[in-house]
Amino acid sequence: MTPGLHPLRHGIPEPWAVEWGEDRFGVFTGFAVGSVVQRMRWVPPGRFTMGSPESEVGRWDSEGPQHDVALTRGFWLADTPCTQALWQAVMGENPSRFISSDRPVEQVSWDDCQAFVAKLNGLITGLDARLPSEAEWEYACRGGTKTATWIGDLDLRGQNDAPILDAIAWYGGNSGHGFELSNGDDSSEWPEKQYPHTQAGTRPVRGKLANPLGLFDMLGNVYEWCGDCFDPYAATPTIDPMGPEAGSSRVLRGGSWISFARYVRAANRYALAPESRDVGLGLRLARGQGPSPGAEPRLRAEPGLPAGERSRRP
Numbered sequence: 570m571t572p573g574l575h576p577l578r579h580g581i582p583e584p585w586a587v588e589w590g591e592d593r594f595g596v597f598t599g600f601a602v603g604s605v606v607q608r609m610r611w612v613p614p615g616r617f618t619m620g621s622p623e624s625e626v627g628r629w630d631s632e633g634p635q636h637d638v639a640l641t642r643g644f645w646l647a648d649t650p651c652t653q654a655l656w657q658a659v660m661g662e663n664p665s666r667f668i669s670s671d672r673p674v675e676q677v678s679w680d681d682c683q684a685f686v687a688k689l690n691g692l693i694t695g696l697d698a699r700l701p702s703e704a705e706w707e708y709a710c711r712g713g714t715k716t717a718t719w720i721g722d723l724d725l726r727g728q729n730d731a732p733i734l735d736a737i738a739w740y741g742g743n744s745g746h747g748f749e750l751s752n753g754d755d756s757s758e759w760p761e762k763q764y765p766h767t768q769a770g771t772r773p774v775r776g777k778l779a780n781p782l783g784l785f786d787m788l789g790n791v792y793e794w795c796g797d798c799f800d801p802y803a804a805t806p807t808i809d810p811m812g813p814e815a816g817s818s819r820v821l822r823g824g825s826w827i828s829f830a831r832y833v834r835a836a837n838r839y840a841l842a843p844e845s846r847d848v849g850l851g852l853r854l855a856r857g858q859g860p861s862p863g864a865e866p867r868l869r870a871e872p873g874l875p876a877g878e879r880s881r882r883p
Contacts, residue, residue: 585693594783598645600693602658609645609856610783612709616640619707620802620836626723627831631838637806638704645856646701646709649774649785650674650793651685659689666848667750671773673791673851679819679843682794682852689854700796701855703820703838704810710788710823710835712781717834718788719780727761731830735763737777738789740833744826745769754827754848770848771826788833791851792821799840818842825849 582589587606588599596611620635621628654670656677657663664676677685686698701709716722718738723731729742745756745766753768775785797812797820812820818840824833827849832839841850 583695585696592783594779594781597648597783600696602655602689602692605652605654605658607651607655607854608648609854610648611643612646612705612782613643614640615708615713617708617711617713618715619704621717621834625717625834625836626725627717627834627837629837631801632836634802634804636802636804638708638810639806639808640705640708641809644701644705646705646782646784647854648779648783650791650851650853652774656685659685659692664846665771666752667770669750669771669773672771673774673786675771675791675848675851676846677794677850677852678846679794679841681846685852686854697857698854699856700794700852702811703795703797703822704807705855706793706795706822706853707835709782709784710780712784714781717836719835720778723830723834725830727763728829728831729759730761730763731833732763734789734830734833737780738786738824738833739772739777739826740789740824740828740830741769741826742830744772744789748772769826786823788823788835789828790826791823792825792839792849793823793851793853795820795822799838821850 582598585600586598587601590597597608599606599608616637616639618635619638621632622635650673653663653665653672653674656674665674666676682700689698690696712719720737721733724733725731734740735743741759742763745768746764748769750770753770756769757767771790779785780787798816799818799820800813821839821841824837
């Protein structure tokens with residue numbers, strides 16, 4: 570990734586910011602709805618290879634051909650999936666099955682997400698929140714790496730058993746390990762689990778290691794809706810792709826707590842009708858487009874102002 574300018578380049582935050590600074594992951598800022606704060610991470614512009622090589626373990630044909638993508642402007646991305654606390658603060662209700670303020674909101678459709686974003690932007694002038702594009706999502710998930718996950722390729726031992734995922738993602742192999750709610754899915758018959766468990770569900774955000782950009786739960790926990798309609802890849806290089814404007818299905822990325830290990834990879838693509846809701850479907854907020862590429866100054870890290878298918882596939 571190449572560095573790029575960001576709205577804090579002069580050390581002056583956006584009027585709505587309740588926190589800002591810089592840490593080992595890079596620049597961050599945050600907004601609040603009531604007492605709920607959502608941190609956003611700066612994703613600088615750059616180039617990457619989108620999709621997976623034919624040799625990648627768990628690969629699907631829809632992940633190819635690999636092609637070069639250039640993102641000419643940086644953007645902000647929430648450091649976690651949207652939590653139930655944030656959804657509740659904005660919408661006044663919580664559609665989730667696994668009720669817990671610090672768990673991801675789930676059972677939200679793409680259409681629901683558009684309503685959420687519109688209401689959020691109405692509450693916070695200038696926030697300009699949106700869903701990320703599919704290319705932005707994969708670029709951010711990879712965090713400058715080229716393997717199936719940001720810590721390496723899958724060491725696939727069984728359908729629900731890829732030990733490399735344990736440190737970074739909640740998936741079918743570990744999402745029931747230590748699960749504490751009373752209404753989990755019956756996971757007793759799930760095959761080839763990394764850990765034995767009998768019920769499973771979503772888990773609180775930030776429970777696994779962040780990627781190189783400081784983003785948590787990019788893989789696993791809940792699938793995340795993207796703004797794009799699903800479209801097959803072309804082999805040619807692209808610049809700032811946003812996907813087709815119209816289509817019958819919208820892109821989801823990242824895999825979920827109910828997914829087999831092969832679905833929990835940076836390149837994995839999934840798509841559903843925009844009205845689809847499921848206990849494995851959530852979202853992550855993006856924000857605006859940054860200015861053109863340039864040198865990224867440093868800031869002091871200091872505080873600012875006070876699935877669609879219920880058959881477990883994928």
